[in-house]
Amino acid sequence: MAEYSAFSLLANALKGNKDWKPAWRKPDPKASYDVIIIGGGGHGLATAYYLAKEHGITNVAVLEKGWLGSGNVGRNTTAVRSNYLLPANTRFYEHSMKLWENLSHDLNYNVMFSQRGCLNLAHTPAQFDDYARRGNAMRHLGVDAELMTPAEIKRLIPALDVSDAARFPVLGGLMQRRAGTARHDAVAWGYARGADRRGVDIVENCEVTGFLRDGDRITGVTTSRGDIRAKKVAVAVAGSTGRVMQLAGVETMPIESHVLQAFVTESLKPFIDTVVTFGMGHFYMSQSDKGGLVYGGDIDGYNSYAQRGNLPVVDEVMSEMLALFPGLARVRMLRSWGGVCDMSMDGSPIITTGPLPGMYLNCGWCYGGFKATPASGWCFAWTIAKDQPHEFNAPFTLDRFHRGLVIDDKGQGANPRLH
Amino acid sequence: MLITCPYCGPRDVIEFTYQGDANRERPNPASQNLDAWNAYVYDRLNPAGDHNEFWQHSGGCRSHLKVVRNTLTHEISSVAFARGDHASTSRRKAEGKS
Ligand SMILES: Cc1cc2nc3c(=O)[nH]c(=O)nc-3n(C[C@H](O)[C@H](O)[C@H](O)COP(=O)(O)OP(=O)(O)OC[C@H]3O[C@@H](n4cnc5c(N)ncnc54)[C@H](O)[C@@H]3O)c2cc1C
């Protein structure tokens, strides 16, 4: 496999870029593995990478029903941040942020991580107080956070009207400068190449259709490409969690699947160089390196596995965009798409051993799991290798709901569509 | 997506408010069975296919409805009043109007 360096880029450029090798093999599945990971999304691939790199476990297969990156890892709006309120979340997402900061170097793959900042706008005094509280909570745990005044915000985002005449006047904002964006496909490809190079088999077009069992114990999977045995079977299927767990006989989960849509405009000249979120509704936007404005809002709000959205939310997101930036009214939308999110009952993820012997579970990412990709893989690999959680994911158990230990950053209660 | 309200007929989904999973059964308020309460609050079937759910026609007659909707296709196969006689599933249907 090719290492990327200034020299290899130049040498290949001079040869017309015809000699690049595929970044990962296309192996047929073996009859058995030490670890099978179901789901070739960012989290499954990162898990395989860290299993090999941190724990020396390389007899591993990642089984992906479609093509690599066809799930949420290739559908998200690429925002990466660690601006949470509750300590369990802050510690976990900050661990992720630290891995992001070194990821391109670690993978020898440019994931285009760009610390352009993430700014949450406040439009009411109560909201501003709430952001001050969250910023203080972050700084207590060593995460960067700063409050910004309207004048500072105006300098950062000249297109934003911060005057009293605005439809929703801006009273200030909470900024995390180290937050930003990353190229989501490159994250999947980089982890895939890194895992493959350490011996992991990445098997695409291989759908898991059931589980092999010995009594209660999971001993492998049945797939569209035959039965495969494994000592340990890890599930990391994001929006498909409900379906896959039902294949294992787990009928109910603290999860609902919901569709989230995203949008991108035609390319513009540089318009905004940070991620901005709108506090009067649910809207967020950044600009991609190609120039398109990438933005989104709420989930559609009812259970769905459709991987496409419905029009009312399109309408809603466009109105919020124009409330914030009326000047974008004549910019054309290029594409929109949907992804299926596994919304949990408290808005926080689940990374755990079980629930069946031989099984390991990674789910409940809601619509915020892209930023978690490195830490999710890192913690899940630790949990699989050692049969116990790392302290960073110890609070994210499956039984926390029944034990009254929910991690509800937004305080919305057991109402997945509000998280 | 259109939902056919038994009172008002087919209306755009924007007139309705989703009120969640209708598969759950609320325990008797006097019940002290913690497992039953936990299951009611946190556990979901989350099927890929037909799903029983509550919607309110909040922008219309304000009735609470029980709807069966396919979560893969958004196809709606039944709409009934959330409470009461299921024979009233669709007045229009009963009157042969649909
Ligand atoms: C529109 C949108 C915008 C988002 N924006 C952001 C954002 O800005 N920031 C952020 O942090 N997060 C965001 N998210 C959330 C984030 O993308 C997800 O939480 C995260 O990517 C989920 O983890 P994953 O990458 O492993 O999932 P996926 O990429 O979905 O991986 C799961 C994989 O499992 C496979 N699979 C499913 N069933 C089977 C089976 N039976 N057999 C084999 N394989 C199977 C699927 O095909 C899929 O490839 C967004 C999500 C969406 C949909």
Ligand SMILES: [Zn+2]
């Ligand atoms: Zn009605």
